Amino acid sequence: MKIMMIIPFDPSTGGGVMRAVKSQETVYRMLGASTETVHASELDRVNLRDYDLIHVHGPLIIGGLMMIRRSGVPAILTVHGWVMDEAITALRMNPMGNFHYIFRIINWILHRLIFIGLIYSAVTTVSEITRARNRLKGVVIHNALITGEVDEAVAECPSAGSAEYLKAVTYVSIGGSKVLSVPRLVRMVEKVNRTSSRNLKLFVFGDVDGHETENIKFMGYRDDFLCHLRSADIMILGYEMSELGYAVLEAGYLGVPVAKFRGEYEELEDGVHGIIAEDDDEMMEKLTEFTENPSLAREWGENLRAHVLKTRSPQVIGEKWRRLIREVTGMSPEATGKG
Missing domain, CATH: 3.40.50.2000 (Glycogen Phosphorylase B;)
Structure with missing residues (x-):
């Protein structure tokens, strides 16, 4: 054919x-x-x-x-x-x-x-x-998800992570709810950092600009996005959407859990694949718990990887x-x- x-x-x-x-x-x-x-x-x-x-x-x-x-x-x-x-x-x-x-x-x-x-x-x-x-x-x-392409892209990435902070990554495109979600995420991360004992630093990738602070970094489009994603402790999405785009699928395949708001056709489970929150207050509460117990990321990430391989x-x-x-x-x- x-x-x-x-x-x-x-x-x-x-x-x-x-x-x-x-x-x-x-x-x-x-x-x-x-x-x-x-x-x-x-x-x-x-x-x-x-x-x-x-x-x-x-x-x-x-x-x-x-x-x-x-x-x-x-x-x-x-x-x-x-x-x-x-x-x-x-x-x-x-x-x-x-x-x-x-x-x-x-x-x-x-x-x-x-x-x-x-x-x-x-x-x-x-x-x-x-x-x-x-x-x-x-x-x-x-x-x-073509996993071989992801493997090839991260093969030469430097080893990850920082003991000084927890790394959160988000990715946005021109979709209305995605762009408008960034100020929401910034506010939540700043509030979480006021009460948690370990800082959460948010790296924003994609088609959006904003005011940078010590804990908010705007990265734009970058060829090394997957390297940053692999080194992240969690991916955060600031919009109510059950659709799993490529960035989320790649995060899951790389064993990085996701924090997001529950969507109408949600396929992920709270406490299994990461954090699935109903509103801002619940998201901030669960992100704060995560910063105090980041070892949760390993189990969540393994579960999300299994889900991605089974369904995509x-x-x-x-x-x-x-x-x-x-x-x-x-x-x-x-x-x-x-x-």
């Missing part, structure tokens, strides 16, 4: 969508399919009729959609983020600089009203919360894709493709 994967925009090579696409390429190869991946701006150079399946990783503009329609090839749409939330957040942060997000909003409205039903044979999302926030009917298939391995995720591909195309991924 030959599969064409299309990325609708030109994302950062280190961004979540690109990582998901690379993970998907690995899953497809494991299933016996061959893939080619292009950006929407490159569609003019390919003949979509040469493929058995088209897999689009986000909303295309009308030109690309019509090319898929004319090809007659079955197509799947995968939605990775909260389309409207991310666009609205970008406009609030910088209305003039991000004015083009107006067109993304209009395009997504048209997708939900017209394009999805007209163009796609199936829709998938990477989590239940992503499906719900985008108001989609579709199949939830999580991103697979390429083999587990691959079987879900195998079934969906059969439904959409009538073929097994191992089947010989066109051409």
